[in-house]
Amino acid sequence: MTLMPNETRRGFLGLMGAGAAFAAFPAHALDTVQASSLVQKSLDEVYAVINSGQPPARMYKEFESIFARYADVDIIARSALGPAARQASPAEFSAYRQAFLGYIGRKYGKRFREFIGSKIEVTGARPVKSFFAVSSVAHLRGRSPMEVEWHVSDKSGKSRYFNIIIEGVNMLASERAEVTAMLARRKGDMAGLTSDLQQAG
Amino acid sequence: MPRNTIFAVLACGFCAACATNHSQNDIHDPFEPMNRQVHAFNRGLDAHVVKPATAGLSSDGGGGMGSHVLQGIGNFGSNLAQPGKALNHLLQGRVEPAVMTGFRFAVNSTLGLAGFLDPASADFALPEQDTDFGETLAVWGVPEGAYLELPLLGPSTTRDTAGRVVDLVIDPMHQVLDLDEWLIGLGARAVSKAGERARFGDSVDSILHESADSYAQTRLIWMQHRRHELGQEGEEIDPYAE
Numbered sequence: 001m002t003l004m005p006n007e008t009r010r011g012f013l014g015l016m017g018a019g020a021a022f023a024a025f026p027a028h029a030l031d032t033v034q035a036s037s038l039v040q041k042s043l044d045e046v047y048a049v050i051n052s053g054q055p056p057a058r059m060y061k062e063f064e065s066i067f068a069r070y071a072d073v074d075i076i077a078r079s080a081l082g083p084a085a086r087q088a089s090p091a092e093f094s095a096y097r098q099a100f101l102g103y104i105g106r107k108y109g110k111r112f113r114e115f116i117g118s119k120i121e122v123t124g125a126r127p128v129k130s131f132f133a134v135s136s137v138a139h140l141r142g143r144s145p146m147e148v149e150w151h152v153s154d155k156s157g158k159s160r161y162f163n164i165i166i167e168g169v170n171m172l173a174s175e176r177a178e179v180t181a182m183l184a185r186r187k188g189d190m191a192g193l194t195s196d197l198q199q200a201g
Numbered sequence: 202m203p204r205n206t207i208f209a210v211l212a213c214g215f216c217a218a219c220a221t222n223h224s225q226n227d228i229h230d231p232f233e234p235m236n237r238q239v240h241a242f243n244r245g246l247d248a249h250v251v252k253p254a255t256a257g258l259s260s261d262g263g264g265g266m267g268s269h270v271l272q273g274i275g276n277f278g279s280n281l282a283q284p285g286k287a288l289n290h291l292l293q294g295r296v297e298p299a300v301m302t303g304f305r306f307a308v309n310s311t312l313g314l315a316g317f318l319d320p321a322s323a324d325f326a327l328p329e330q331d332t333d334f335g336e337t338l339a340v341w342g343v344p345e346g347a348y349l350e351l352p353l354l355g356p357s358t359t360r361d362t363a364g365r366v367v368d369l370v371i372d373p374m375h376q377v378l379d380l381d382e383w384l385i386g387l388g389a390r391a392v393s394k395a396g397e398r399a400r401f402g403d404s405v406d407s408i409l410h411e412s413a414d415s416y417a418q419t420r421l422i423w424m425q426h427r428r429h430e431l432g433q434e435g436e437e438i439d440p441y442a443e
Contacts, residue, residue, distance in 0.1 A: 075440045075441060076440070078440070079438070079440035079443065107407065110403060110407070111403055111404070113403075114403070114404075128437055129437060129439050129442075130439060130441065130442065131439065131441075133437070142400075144328065144329075151437065153441060155441040162440060162441075163437075163438060163440075167426055167429055168425045168426045168427075168428060168429020168430070168434055169422050169425045169426050169429075170425055170438065172438050172440065173421060173425065173438060174418060174421055174422055174425075177414070177417050177418060177421050178412055178413055178414075178418060181412070181413035181414035181417055181418075182413040184413075184414075185413055200411075
C-alpha cells in the first residue's frame, strides 16, 4: 500500500467515479467530465477571491460576476419568481434579473468568512433526468464534512449550473420561497420586488 | 423496560393517527397558524435573549478562552447522549454504528476526561454518528406526520416530536445517573446549542431575521435538511421542464 493523503485518495476515487460514469453513459460522456470541470473552475475562482483579502463589498461584486459566468442566472431568476415570471414584461424581467443577481452575490458572498481556510473537493458526477449532478464535499473549519451537489445543464446553450444543494438544502427551492414571499409583500408589484431585491442580501 | 416499550408504541400510534402521505417536496403543515405564533415567539426570544447572550462567544469561530470552555461543555453533554444514540442505532438494525458509538462513549468517558475532550474523533476515527428516535420511527416506516415548530426547541414534525419524548424516556443513562446528574447533562447540551447559535450566527440571522417570510424559510430549510438526514429526499427540481 502506498501512502496517499486522504484528499488525494478521495480525489482519485472521484476520478474513478467519473470514469465509471463515462463508461456507463457514452452518450453523455463528455458532459459528465465537462460538468465536473465547470464546477471545479468556478470553485477555483471563488477561492481565489476569498483568499485575495479584498474588502467585502469588492468581493461580493466578484462573486456576482463568477456566478454570472458559471450559473444559468436566467433560469434561476425565472424559477425563483415562479408563475409571475410568465406575466412579467421583458423589461420588467430583465430589471428583476439584474437585481436578483446582485442579491445572490451579497447574500451568499456574506458567508465567505466561513470558507476561509476551507476546501471543497469535487468527488463525482452522474446524469440525472436531463442534466448532470456533480457531487462535492466541503471541509469547513471545525465542522463535519458537508455534501454539496451542483446541478449542471446545457439547456441554455451553454454548460451552466442552475442549482446548488447543501446537505439536502436546495438553493432553487429556498430562493423561490423567498422571492415569492417578497413579491407577496409587494402585492405582486414587480417594480417593488426589484427595488427590494436591490437592498436585500 | 416494559414501560418504555409501551410508551414507544403509544408514540407510534400518535404519529400514525395524524399522518398523511407527503408527496415528494410537499410539506404537510395543518397547524400553520399555531406554528407561526410559536415561530414569532422563538424569533423574539432569539433576537432579545439568545443572540445578545451568545454574541461574542465565538463570532470569529476562533480560539478564545470562552469558546474552549463552551466546546468542553458541549462535548460533555454530547458524550452523555451517546448511549441513547447507540440504542437507536440498534433499534434501527444498524449494528456497526451502534458498536462504534459505544466505543466512542467508552473512549471519551475515560481518556476524554468524562467527555470534556473528544479524543474519539481526533485520534480514534470514531466520529459522532448522529441519530435519534425520530429516525428510528422513520426506519420503522412511521410516516413523517405534520410539521411542528416547538417553543424553544424549534422546527420538528409530529414524528420527530414523539421521537424526542421517547428519547428522554429510554435514555440508558437513567440507569447510571440520578435525575439531577441527568438534567445537568441535558443542560450541557443546551449550552452547546447556544454555542452553535454564535458559531453559525450569520446563517441564523439570514434565515431568522433577514428573510421576507422567516417562518416559511425556516420550515423549508429545516425540512429539506431533515429529509436529507433520513435519506428521504424528494425529487430533483428541473426548472427547464417547468
